[in-house]
Amino acid sequence: MLNEITGAIGLGLLWAVMTIGVYITYRILDIADLTVEGTITMGASIAAICITGGMNPWLALLLAFLGGMAAGLCTGLLHTVLRIPPLLSGILTMIALWSINLHIMGRSNVSLLRMETVFTYFTDTLGMSKNIAMIVVGGGIALVLMCIIYWFFGTEIGCSIRATGNNQNMARAQGINTKVAITLGLIISNGLVALSGALIAQSQAYSDVQMGTGSIVIALASLIIGEVLFGKDQFFRRLLSLALGAVAYRIIIVLVLRLGMDSNDLKLFTAITVAIALYLPTLKKMAAKRMARKQQARLEAEEEAGGGPDGPEGLDGAQITEEGR
Amino acid sequence: MLKVKNLSILFNAGTINERQALKNVSVTLQNGDFVTVIGGNGAGKSTLLNCIAGVHTPDRGHIYIDETEVTNWSEHKRAKLLGRVFQDPMMGTAGNMGIEENLALAYRRGNFRGLRWGISNAERAMYREQLKRLELGLEDRLTAKVRLLSGGQRQALTLLMATLKQPKLLLLDEHTAALDPKTAQKVLALSEKIIAENGLTAMMVTHNMRDAIAYGNRLIMMNDGEIVLDISGEEKKNLTVEALLRAFERASGSEFANDRALLSMGKK
Structure with missing residues (x-):
């Protein structure tokens, strides 16, 4: 049981990175961006193919991040230049990414068994268990990202993105190019989601073209659980609550499985949880x-x-x- | 200062709702002009302001601000020359952001926004001073979220934001229409004070005839997408509601059809 809980915490921290990404679009930009279902897989695919090709796993994370940013740019351009509604823009990129991810991997899944990942240094050299390595790496990366995100959204450009998400009329009247702001937000968000995917792929030692399905709902569930349990208006606390929410979600999953829920029902359970949470207000x-x-x-x-x-x-x-x- | 030449715009072209919102409108503002724009519903007042602000691109015509043609500038690019206050108090501010954050956004209007911190301590002191002049007690609530403010407070804040960085032209689009009469008068008085103190050039759209007469040095009346009256100088100073109504009937050949304006005219 304890082993399962530490595993849940570790996995939750890897998903926390995605939750922060989804928070940027869903809460800051006020857009439900479905691109992320494709970008999380894209991040995993890029990481998998880089690592099997012998690349440094940390560099693979960076490349995954950049790939995700490109996907975000694509959705941003569909929305701002072609004026396609944001939900549909995201769906289009998500569908396009399915093919692109297959091209990246060359097949529908890639195994990373016995390859060097960002976790192997901690497990093999430092002798940590796999779960502890996930907590250390995931927690460390999540914390660094939270600091960067906190700083970024306090800068002039970050403030203009927040203003755009809050009130586009006001933003334009204050000279903010709202198209650039929205696109920038989508780029950062999807970069983080792909990074999260790359981490998840390395931790589970494979990448699969299907792994993104339903990920937006998991991220939203984490986001809402975090807000309900730990959320406050203060920005850094909100970021922290996202990570805690992602961890809480994983622990809840462990508990309901322990209580005898069929694992095939997990997505149904998550969807119902999110629906109820969205209904609460x-x-x-x-x-x-x-x-x-x-x-x-x-x-x-x-x-x-x-x-x-x-x-x-x-x-x-x-x-x-x-x-x- | 502002030159609008032969502006025309057609809304919903080719549909049953097709409407020529502006018909060949030309108007020139001198530096320091405070122009009130009045007219019935659908007269084209707000459309004219929105064309100047860049919300709508006109089908024909040109807009110049200080000899620079801005007709094809995007809304956000034009913002560096303009201060704007909207009819809807929710529209001019970011409700989820603090008072000081809103002011900081406005203070950077027209500037490049980079990776510097979004607000500095020196600015905070300046904002506090500026907020004091509104006499609403907002100077002690710098970090309060704007969504907690009343409509009147939000309009006063928007007004301050619009003028924090001296605009070439201040556009007030029925900015008191959504407020209760007492608050509306306060915000109007504040608008006049800020315009006078900063020597601003301003255009104020209003439904209220008495306000249109009481404020500004020039009055423009619009009807059906055209400017039908343009009164300034002594004539404007001596204008009465009755005279304005008669002038309107002469100019347009119809009665001034606007319930809101007539109602607000009646109570003295």
Whole structure:
């Protein structure tokens, strides 16, 4: 069990990188970017083919990052230059990436068994277990990325991306090229997602053309779990909450599997979780409204009841309701 | 300063909703002019402002700001010359960002945005001073998210943002229409103060006849995509609502059809 939990933490930290990427589009730019389903596989494919070709695994991460950025650029151009709605732009790139990923790998999957990865140094030379190596590498990379992202979105250019995601009219009126800002956000986001894919491929020792399917839902689940459990307005805390959310998601998966859930039902379970989580804000609003109405009804009932023998006070109440109507 | 020449724009061409929103409109503003633009719904007031701001590209005609032709400049490129306040208080600010962050974005209008930090401490002190002049207490809430502000506060902030970096031209597009009357008067007075103090050239679209008469040194009335009246100088100073209505009827051959303007005219 403990072994499973440390494995979940390690895997969660690798997925945290993707969750940060999805956060940039979904929350900062306010775009649901489906490109990521293709870019995560693209990152894995690039890393796999680089490593089997004998390249340094760290360099493979960098190349995967750049590949993901190119995919983000593609979606950005589809949206800003060809004016295709963002959701559709993402889907188009995602579908295109399926073929591209097959071309990158030359077949539908590539094994990395017994090859040098970013984890082998920690397992073989330092003698760590695989799970601990994943926690060290994943945690370290996630933390460094969080610092860079925190810095970047505080810079002038980062602020202009945030403003664009928040209010495009305002951004343009303040001289911000919103097309550039959106494209830049998509580039960074997809770069991170591909990096995450490259890490995941190295940790599981294979890349598969199907591995991206449903990844956006997992990232969204992590994002929302993080926000609900640990989220605050402060930006660095939000970034931290993403990593914690990704870890929490993996632990939840371990627990439900332990409780006897069929692993084929995992995606269904994740989708339902996300649907419920996305429904929560609406539910909260409706509940608040119902409470307010109940309160109002109670007040009116009290006023009517008090309108009789109580004298002046009761009269006042009645007058108020009268005016209120 | 601003020269608009023979501007025409057709909306929804070839559909049942086709509408000639501007018909050959020409107008020239001198430096320091404060022009109020009035007219009924669909008269073309906002379209004219949006063409100047670059939101719409006209089908025909030219727009010059200080002798530079900007007709084909994108909206964000033109922003370096313009300050804008919109009708919708939500539109001019980024609600999820802090007051100081919004001001910092505005302070960089027209500048290259690079990898320097988005806001400096020296700026913060300056923003605090500027916010004090609004007399809304916002100077003590620099990091508060703008979505927490009221409509009037947001419009006042947008006004400050539009003028933080001296614009060549300030465009106010019915910026008090969504506010309650008391707040609207406050924001209007503030607009006039800021325009006077900075010696700005401004165009203010309004539905309210009395405001159009009370503010500015020149009044333009639009109807059906055309400028039908252009009053300035002494004539503008002595203008009354009744005279303006009569002038409008003479110029357009119809009654001034606008419920909002008539209503706001009635209460004295």
